[in-house]
Structures are given as C-alpha cells and as structure tokens.
Amino acid sequence: MSKLATSHDVSRAVPFCPPDLSIDDPVGIGLRSPHYQEIIDQPPHLGWLEVHPENYFGGGMHRHYLKQIRQDFPISMHGVGLSLGSDQPVDEQHLRQFKELIDIFEPFVISDHVSWSASGNAHLNDLLPLPYTQETLNRLCENIDRTQSYFGRKILVENPSTYLAFNDNEMPEYELLNALCEKTGCGLLLDINNIYVQSHNHGIDPIEYIDNVKHENVGEMHLAGHIVKKAGEHTILIDSHNQLVRNEVWDLYEYAVKRIGSIPTLIEWDQDFPPLETLVEEAGRARSIIERVTAGKQSHEAG
Amino acid sequence: MKLAKFQKQFKETMFRPVREIQECEDDFKALFSEGDISLEERLKVYHNNVVGSLSEVLRVTFPLLENLVGEDFLRAMSRDFIFENPPTSACVHMYGAGFDDFIKTYDPAKSLPYLVDVATLELALNTAYYASDDIALAPDALAQVPPETLGDVVLNLRSSTTLIASPYPLESIRSFCLDADNNPAPDLTEEHTCRLLIVRPALEVSIISLSEDEFEMLRLLQDKVPLGTAVEKTMDAFPTFDFTAFLQKHTVLESFTSL
Numbered sequence: 220m221s222k223l224a225t226s227h228d229v230s231r232a233v234p235f236c237p238p239d240l241s242i243d244d245p246v247g248i249g250l251r252s253p254h255y256q257e258i259i260d261q262p263p264h265l266g267w268l269e270v271h272p273e274n275y276f277g278g279g280m281h282r283h284y285l286k287q288i289r290q291d292f293p294i295s296m297h298g299v300g301l302s303l304g305s306d307q308p309v310d311e312q313h314l315r316q317f318k319e320l321i322d323i324f325e326p327f328v329i330s331d332h333v334s335w336s337a338s339g340n341a342h343l344n345d346l347l348p349l350p351y352t353q354e355t356l357n358r359l360c361e362n363i364d365r366t367q368s369y370f371g372r373k374i375l376v377e378n379p380s381t382y383l384a385f386n387d388n389e390m391p392e393y394e395l396l397n398a399l400c401e402k403t404g405c406g407l408l409l410d411i412n413n414i415y416v417q418s419h420n421h422g423i424d425p426i427e428y429i430d431n432v433k434h435e436n437v438g439e440m441h442l443a444g445h446i447v448k449k450a451g452e453h454t455i456l457i458d459s460h461n462q463l464v465r466n467e468v469w470d471l472y473e474y475a476v477k478r479i480g481s482i483p484t485l486i487e488w489d490q491d492f493p494p495l496e497t498l499v500e501e502a503g504r505a506r507s508i509i510e511r512v513t514a515g516k517q518s519h520e521a522g
Numbered sequence: 523m524k525l526a527k528f529q530k531q532f533k534e535t536m537f538r539p540v541r542e543i544q545e546c547e548d549d550f551k552a553l554f555s556e557g558d559i560s561l562e563e564r565l566k567v568y569h570n571n572v573v574g575s576l577s578e579v580l581r582v583t584f585p586l587l588e589n590l591v592g593e594d595f596l597r598a599m600s601r602d603f604i605f606e607n608p609p610t611s612a613c614v615h616m617y618g619a620g621f622d623d624f625i626k627t628y629d630p631a632k633s634l635p636y637l638v639d640v641a642t643l644e645l646a647l648n649t650a651y652y653a654s655d656d657i658a659l660a661p662d663a664l665a666q667v668p669p670e671t672l673g674d675v676v677l678n679l680r681s682s683t684t685l686i687a688s689p690y691p692l693e694s695i696r697s698f699c700l701d702a703d704n705n706p707a708p709d710l711t712e713e714h715t716c717r718l719l720i721v722r723p724a725l726e727v728s729i730i731s732l733s734e735d736e737f738e739m740l741r742l743l744q745d746k747v748p749l750g751t752a753v754e755k756t757m758d759a760f761p762t763f764d765f766t767a768f769l770q771k772h773t774v775l776e777s778f779t780s781l
C-alpha cells in the first residue's frame with residue numbers, strides 16, 4: 220500500500236510530516252491507559268495509534284508506556300486542549316508542552332478541533348460550539364497559523380459535533396472548513412460520526428457535506444459511537460465515544476472512502492472502555508471497507 | 523454578538539447550577555435557534571459534559587474522599603468547587619489544586635475536619651504521579667564534592683515532592699479506605715502528628731513516614747537552604763539529629779535530585 224500519510228501532502232508552505240514517518244496500514248485506534256500493557260505484550264494488527272497529548276504533559280507512568288509503545292507503532296497526536304476557536308491566542312505554555320512531545324514521539328500527524336474550550340483563564344474541558352461567521356473564521360485562522368508556525372508543521376483540524384444552533388451563521392460548516400484549509404494550509408480530520416451527528420441535530424444533508432469538503436485537504440478520518448438522547452418529543456445525538464460505531468455511520472464512511480479515497484482512519488473510544496479486541500475488530504471493519512472500495516475502483520478502472 | 527462576549531456568557535452559564543441555566547441574558551439567548559429542542563435542553567447537554575467531566579476528574583483524583591464521604595456527597599462538593607474554581611489549563615488531570623482549602627470552607631464538611639488533610643494527601647499523590655521526570659542523586663555524588671564546599675551545596679528535592687504534617691493518622695486512614703477488611707479503623711481522637719514525604723523516585727509514588735527532625739531537615743532543603751545551614755538549624759531544634767543516617771536513608775529512597 221502506498222505511504223498514506225504523505226499521499227495528501229499538497230505542496231504548501233507548511234510541511235505535513237517527514238516522509239519517514241508515514242504509515243503503511245491505514246487503520247488505527249485511540250491509545251488509552253487500560254490497554255497499555257496488552258498492547259506492549261501482544262502488539263495488535265493495527266497501523267498506528269492516536270494519543271491525546273495532554274495526557275502526556277507530565278512525566279511518569281504514561282510517558283513511560285508511550286515510549287515503549289512508540290517502538291512498535293506510529294503515533295498521531297490529537298489535541299483536545301489548544302482551543303483554536305477561542306477569541307484569544309492559543310496558550311503559549313500549551314504549545315510548548317505539545318511541541319516537546321512532538322519532538323520526542325515524532326507523530327506522523329498532528330490535529331485538534333474546530334471548537335473552543337477556554338475563555339479568559341477558565342478551561343471548560345469540552346469541545347464547545349462556534350458560530351460560523353467571518354469573525355470566527357479569522358480567529359481560527361490566527362490560532363491555526365500560530366500553532367503551525369510554533370510546531371513548524373501542518374496540523375489537521377477536526378469537524379465538531381454540536382448541540383446548539385446559531386442564528387447568525389454566515390456559511391455552512393463545510394465552507395468554513397474549506398476556508399480554514401485555504402487560508403492557513405492546514406488539513407482536515409474528517410470525523411464521519413460527527414457529520415452524522417450534525418446531520419441529525421441540525422437537519423443538514425451528510426452526503427452534501429461530504430461532497431462539498433475539499434477532498435484533497437482530508438488527511439485523516441475518525442469513526443466513533445454516539446448515543447441518542449431524548450429531549451421532549453425529539454432526540455438529540457450526543458458524540459459520546461463510548462460504544463460501537465453505528466451502522467448508519469459505517470455506511471456514510473463507505474461513501475466517504477469512495478469519494479475521498481483511502482485515508483488514515485481511527486476508531487475513537489474514550490469512556491466505558493471495551494476489551495482491546497473490540498477496538499481491533501472495529502478497526503478491521505474500517506480496513507475491509509477501504510480494501511473493498513479500493514478493489515472495486517481498481518476492477519472498475521480495469522474494466 | 524462578538525465572539526469573546528458569547529464565550530464569556532457561555533462560560534458563566536456552565537459554571538452555575540443547572541437549575542439556573544435559563545438565567546442567561548436575553549442577547550445571549552437570541553443567538554440561538556431552538557428548533558424542535560428547547561435552548562434549555564441544548565444547554566443542559568453542555569452543562570452535563572462540562573460539569574460531569576470535571577467532576578469525574580476530581581472523583582478519579584480523590585478516591586479516598588469518595589470512600590470517606592460517598593459518591594453523592596463528593597459530587598455535590600465537587601460541583602460547588604468547580605463553579606468557584608474552574609480549571610485554568612487544558613491539562614485537566616492536574617485539576618484540583620486548592621480542593622483541600624475549599625473543603626475547609628465547605629459547611630457540610632465541617633464535622634469531618636480530617637477531610638482537608640486527606641484531600642491534601644491525595645493532591646500530593648496526584649502531583650507526584652504526573653510530575654515531570656527528573657534524575658535522582660547518585661549515591662556517590664556528594665563524595666565528589668570537595669569537603670570545604672559541602673556546606674554550600676543546595677540539595678534539591680525531587681520535582682514530585684510534597685511534605686505533609688497533619689494531626690490525623692493519614693496513612694491509617696488511607697489503608698483503611700483502600701482495604702477495610704484487613705486494616706483497623708483509624709483512631710481519629712488520638713493526638714499524634716503524622717509527617718509524610720510524598721515522592722515518586724521512578725514510576726511508583728512512595729509515601730514515607732518521617733520523624734520530627736527528618737521532616738524539619740527536608741523542609742529546610744525544600745526551601746533551598748544550603749546543606750550546612752540546614753544541618754545547623756535542624757540540630758538547634760533537635761540536638762539528637764543524625765545527619766549521616768538521614769543522608770543515607772534519603773539517598774537510598776532517591777529523595778534528592780542530581781546536583
């Protein structure tokens with residue numbers, strides 16, 4: 220298989236990642252502490268692992284395990300704390316600690332979210348929603364620029380799940396994402412479950428969404444489980460990362476792979492952890508979709 | 523509305539009780555369309571995520587408190603703490619500094635004064651667990667220092683160190699909380715100062731019980747008092763202080779960082 224991580228490295232000013240860090244197998248899972256030992260003892264059939272850098276800002280046990288695991292797996296770093304959408308500059312100390320980990324662990328991809336968490340000195344520990352306005356776009360661009368120049372590397376930004384709808388949106392979500400990439404040279408981490416959640420919560424068309432994001436910007440995809448919460452007579456989908464990827468989301472993923480191509484794909488699971496085996500099986504399901512779509516394309520081209 | 527103002531008002535809405543969630547200003551409410559689901563329901567999803575996730579962080583950091591007061595009491599106390607002291611960094615596993623001081627002022631906990639020191643202990647354990655990696659003083663390092671300058675050496679404690687003195691038997695409280703079947707119930711009436719060193723020499727955090735003179739000596743070193751003066755001051759207060767034994771014990775325990 221081709222070296223995936225670099226296949227979408229459009230030549231822009233910001234480098235994506237050194238070629239020697241690219242991966243061979245497109246599917247990975249989130250690395251979480253309950254599975255450290257098992258992954259060291261019996262490295263599972265996975266192309267790579269993703270970590271939240273914030274969990275490794277200190278020293279001790281977590282870094283110790285990550286150093287061991289890094290010997291067997293490529294790592295991606297998926298930030299949850301840069302707060303790119305806050306109306307204030309990204310925190311310098313956060314950048315410094317993040318960069319220290321990039322230098323040690325050499326992730327093949329770095330990402331964070333199109334959302335905000337910090338206001339003033341308070342950090343709300345959640346990925347909070349943004350109005351899609353010119354002001355938001357400008358602020359995100361400033362913070363993405365600041366991050367990319369600090370890291371000396373391109374980052375990917377992830378589309379969010381949101382539960383509030385703003386009246387004064389000036390553009391659809393995919394347009395905001397395209398503009399971010401165009402203005403800063405960043406790429407997209409396309410979370411297929413989040414697109415599904417958005418389509419339910421905000422009545423948008425997920426196919427239109429996937430068709431309209433600029434495909435050449437997509438450097439990674441996420442898959443996760445969500446829950447359905449009753450709200451009066453209606454339901455709201457919550458991006459809970461605590462269960463299997465739903466069939467509707469698998470279907471949407473297959474569509475995305477057909478349209479966008481074979482992209483590094485991650486199974487995210489952040490609470491109520493299942494056995495490692497379950498995560499590896501979910502990753503296997505993503506791999507078989509990629510293989511099926513790729514084989515279909517090849518036979519189509521051959522025919 | 524400007525982005526900054528929206529974020530400030532949203533933050534204020536999150537850091538107050540959920541029953542007051544609708545008390546946000548009209549210009550804030552006007553930002554959103556409700557559709558099929560009310561604004562209250564939508565804000566509650568976020569409130570639940572923000573306050574719920576931070577409460578969970580505190581629950582994980584303070585298992586002894588949870589054991590002593592129960593899940594519901596801890597959750598209520600955590601919620602009040604979170605509203606008054608939101609995290610200031612995205613590194614949330616370090617969140618909780620000041621929880622011990624908060625408990626001092628928390629009325630429902632007044633009848634359980636030892637909770638404050640148990641919280642201090644748990645904060646120290648958490649700090650040690652996540653402290654940055656540093657290198658221990660090699661056993662022969664001080665022997666390399668010329669004897670005439672030994673007194674000027676500043677011997678630093680590990681970055682993971684906390685020293686705790688408490689009138690409560692914190693170690694017995696901890697053992698009892700962790701394993702009530704095999705440990706006696708701690709005697710909370712007995713006046714007996716407990717002095718502890720919390721430190722992480724390598725990967726595991728240690729809790730080391732200290733004598734009075736040893737505690738004083740470590741406290742002086744923590745304040746960066748040079749070795750000679752620290753020994754002098756400790757001996758003034760505790761004439762029987764045995765520096766050689768102290769140095770040997772804490773070199774083996776890896777309490778000091780390399781020079």
Ligand SMILES: [Fe+2]
Pocket residue numbers: 377410441443487
């Ligand atoms: Fe995601």
